[in-house]
Amino acid sequence: MSQNTNTAAPKHMPKDMKEIVALCKRRGFIFPASDIYGGINGFWDFGPLGTELKNNIRDLWWKAMVKCPPIGPDGNPVRIVGLDSAIIQNPKVWVASGHVGGFSDPMRKCPGCGKFTRADHLWDTLLNDSEWGTSLLQEIQEQGKINTDIILKWAKSKGKKLAPNLAVVKNPEVTLSWLATRINGQPESPPSMIEILQHLATAQLNSTGLQDPCPRCGAPLEGESTFNLLMKTYLGVSASEDDKAYLRGETAQGIFVNYKNIVDSSRVRVPFGIAQVGKAFRNEVNPRNFIFRSREFEQMEMEWFCHPDEADMWFDFWMEERRKWWLSIGVGSDDIIFRKHEADELVFYSKKTFDVEYRFPFTAPGFGELEGIAYRTDYDLTQHQTHSGTKLEYMDPMDNTKRYLPHVIEPAAGLTRGVLAVLCEAFTVDPNRPSGMYMNFHPNVAPIKAAILPLTEKDGQPEIAQKLYMDLRQDYMVDLDIKQNIGKRYARQDEIGTPFCFTIDTETSSDNSVTVRHRNTMKQERIALDKVKSYLQENLSKFD
RNA sequence: GCGGGUGUAGCUUAGUGGUAAAGCUCCAGCCUUCCAAGCUGGCUAUGAGGGUUCGAUUCCCUUCACCCGCUCCA
Numbered sequence: 001m002s003q004n005t006n007t008a009a010p011k012h013m014p015k016d017m018k019e020i021v022a023l024c025k026r027r028g029f030i031f032p033a034s035d036i037y038g039g040i041n042g043f044w045d046f047g048p049l050g051t052e053l054k055n056n057i058r059d060l061w062w063k064a065m066v067k068c069p070p071i072g073p074d075g076n077p078v079r080i081v082g083l084d085s086a087i088i089q090n091p092k093v094w095v096a097s098g099h100v101g102g103f104s105d106p107m108r109k110c111p112g113c114g115k116f117t118r119a120d121h122l123w124d125t126l127l128n129d130s131e132w133g134t135s136l137l138q139e140i141q142e143q144g145k146i147n148t149d150i151i152l153k154w155a156k157s158k159g160k161k162l163a164p165n166l167a168v169v170k171n172p173e174v175t176l177s178w179l180a181t182r183i184n185g186q187p188e189s190p191p192s193m194i195e196i197l198q199h200l201a202t203a204q205l206n207s208t209g210l211q212d213p214c215p216r217c218g219a220p221l222e223g224e225s226t227f228n229l230l231m232k233t234y235l236g237v238s239a240s241e242d243d244k245a246y247l248r249g250e251t252a253q254g255i256f257v258n259y260k261n262i263v264d265s266s267r268v269r270v271p272f273g274i275a276q277v278g279k280a281f282r283n284e285v286n287p288r289n290f291i292f293r294s295r296e297f298e299q300m301e302m303e304w305f306c307h308p309d310e311a312d313m314w315f316d317f318w319m320e321e322r323r324k325w326w327l328s329i330g331v332g333s334d335d336i337i338f339r340k341h342e343a344d345e346l347v348f349y350s351k352k353t354f355d356v357e358y359r360f361p362f363t364a365p366g367f368g369e370l371e372g373i374a375y376r377t378d379y380d381l382t383q384h385q386t387h388s389g390t391k392l393e394y395m396d397p398m399d400n401t402k403r404y405l406p407h408v409i410e411p412a413a414g415l416t417r418g419v420l421a422v423l424c425e426a427f428t429v430d431p432n433r434p435s436g437m438y439m440n441f442h443p444n445v446a447p448i449k450a451a452i453l454p455l456t457e458k459d460g461q462p463e464i465a466q467k468l469y470m471d472l473r474q475d476y477m478v479d480l481d482i483k484q485n486i487g488k489r490y491a492r493q494d495e496i497g498t499p500f501c502f503t504i505d506t507e508t509s510s511d512n513s514v515t516v517r518h519r520n521t522m523k524q525e526r527i528a529l530d531k532v533k534s535y536l537q538e539n540l541s542k543f544d
Numbered sequence: 545g546c547g548g549g550u551g552u553a554g555c556u557u558a559g560u561g562g563u564a565a566a567g568c569u570c571c572a573g574c575c576u577u578c579c580a581a582g583c584u585g586g587c588u589a590u591g592a593g594g595g596u597u598c599g600a601u602u603c604c605c606u607u608c609a610c611c612c613g614c615u616c617c618a
Contacts, residue, residue, distance in 0.1 A: 017611090018611080021610090022554095022555075025554080026554060026555075026569090032609075032610085035609095037591095037592090037608090038591055038592060038607095038608050038609055039591090039608075039609045039610080040608090040609085041608085041609070041610090097618095098618070099618070101618095109545075109546090109615095118616095229617085229618075249618085282617085284616080284617065285545070285615075285616045285617070286545075286615075286616060286617085288611095288616095288617095293616095293617070347618060348618085349618095369617090433579075433580095434579060434580045435579095435580075436580095453578095455576080455577070455578065456575095456576040456577065457576070458576060459576085483571095483572095484580090485576090485577060485578090485579085485580075485581060485582095486577065486578050486579065487577090487578075487579035487580050487581075488569095488579085488580045488581090489579085489580090490578080490579045490580085491579070491580045492580085494579090503578065505577095505578075515578075517578080517579085522579070524578075
């Protein structure tokens with residue numbers, strides 16, 4: 001990006017998300033969904049330019065995956081086939097995949113401090129990560145046995161500070177009397193640490209039963225509330241609970257449930273991939289940050305089926321391929337990282353996962369996920385084999401005695417997030433030009449590849465422009481703009497990131513030459529009118 | 545889901561319990577011009593609903609959307 005270095009904008013000048021959102025609306029990239037009705041939280045519409053941009057990114061992904069997949073380690077191109085599965089599948093698919101039961105985290109709210117705690121991590125958190133929990137535990141362990149005096153002492157000193165809302169702190173005598181009753185009542189089975197903590201959170205045992213304390217402040221937690229992220233709908237006109245179905249939470253499951261169909265119909269052999277681009281839906285608890293977390297979004301997912309012994313090799317292979325791809329659409333530099341998931345962050349079925357993350361203006365200096373590359377083992381195929389009762393084993397064509405469930409490497413990218421990253425990356429402040437900024441799109445994703453601008457509306461210039469336009473539009477998305485002064489038109493093209501402007505002037509009719517105006521440098525050069533198309537062809541792949 | 549903030553035209557900002565103002569953008573025309581030029585004209589707004597009031601953009605309530613911080617993001 002050498003041209004970036006001589007503009008006035010420093011490379012890491014923080015970009016203002018508000019300006020990017022405003023530009024997107026003003027120029028027709030992205031609008032709030034249902035805008036004239038006041039919008040709807042978590043949904044966005046793509047305008048004319050946003051649609052072009054998104055389609056370009058999608059097509060480049062499809063090309064890199066399906067039409068022209070990379071060369072594998074053995075020197076031959078790998079094989080990936082495409083799929084476009086239904087958004088709604090048999091609800092059993094989502095039971096098998098674990099989304100119906102597990103695509104949610106049971107949360108418990110604390111009435112004292114207002115924080116949520118994951119119900120399934122509560123005791124682990126209390127015993128290991130809670131300030132007051134570990135402090136109390138330490139006191140007890142030093143004594144080697146449970147002693148209400150020690151707890152009382154703790155409650156009146158450290159506990160006051162660390163767990164102000166804990167029952168034993170607020171009301172020590174009553175609370176401890178219940179615990180003493182319990183310890184003395186059943187000397188043969190002393191209470192566990194968990195039960196002790198519950199007692200310390202309980203002042204009114206008879207009316208409330210044992211309470212669970214908040215790891216932060218000690219107040220008794222409220223019951224579980226689960227957020228299931230799957231969006232529901234009802235099939236048929238009667239809309240009873242029996243007709244309940246789900247909008248897909250990811251495109252991947254459509255691939256897994258078609259795995260057998262594709263193996264049986266497409267002459268593919270392991271290792272091979274199945275790719276799909278499409279909408280997915282999640283009831284995000286809190287949609288935020290423009291199109292970054294929305295309830296309807298688009299994914300580009302590829303499931304790579306391989307022998308378990310080769311999975312690690314393919315994992316590394318796809319990591320590298322994905323890095324190259326993001327770079328190829330102009331998302332690169334220091335603002336993209338590959339981050340390995342720590343063991344406690346991994347979902348249970350994944351052996352390893354890397355996130356491709358981009359430094360969005362709203363995450364900076366941190367990063368936000370663009371793509372997850374996950375080693376999913378044979379989890380999904382196993383689940384679907386079990387739930388559907390259909391054998392999904394792959395039979396080695398060379399050795400019919402070898403049968404196995406392939407393992408899966410999944411590079412799953414967010415198309416919607418990719419669009420956002422490209423928009424953020426392209427947004428370049430430049431006080432030295434009339435528009436004050438320009439969109440530095442890689443030409444291969446730019447919504448409009450070139451604008452054709454007659455300098456004036458007279459002298460036959462519009463006619464020449466029209467002719468050029470009719471020719472170029474056969475192959476490229478181009479814009480013909482005749483009205484208004486040339487400066488305004490250049491400024492408009494800068495704002496929508498058009499890499500080239502071809503300007504027809506008085507010389508054109510005499511010597512058949514036009515001006516090429518470069519977006520990033522604003523420099524101009526003169527080329528022959530009949531060379532415009534080949535000029536575009538040569539320069540659209542360049543990004544410097 | 546919680547707390548805080550914001551909401552007047554496409555954008556930036558005025559203003560008022562009594563006909564809502566301007567600049568830029570945009571559109572049309574003139575000019576014929578290589579970086580938002582000039583002249584003339586034009587379109588477009590009080591987020592939504594309810595209440596108080598003779599009358600509400602203004603006061604009150606509710607709601608929606610957006611922003612920030614938590615929370616969440618199998």
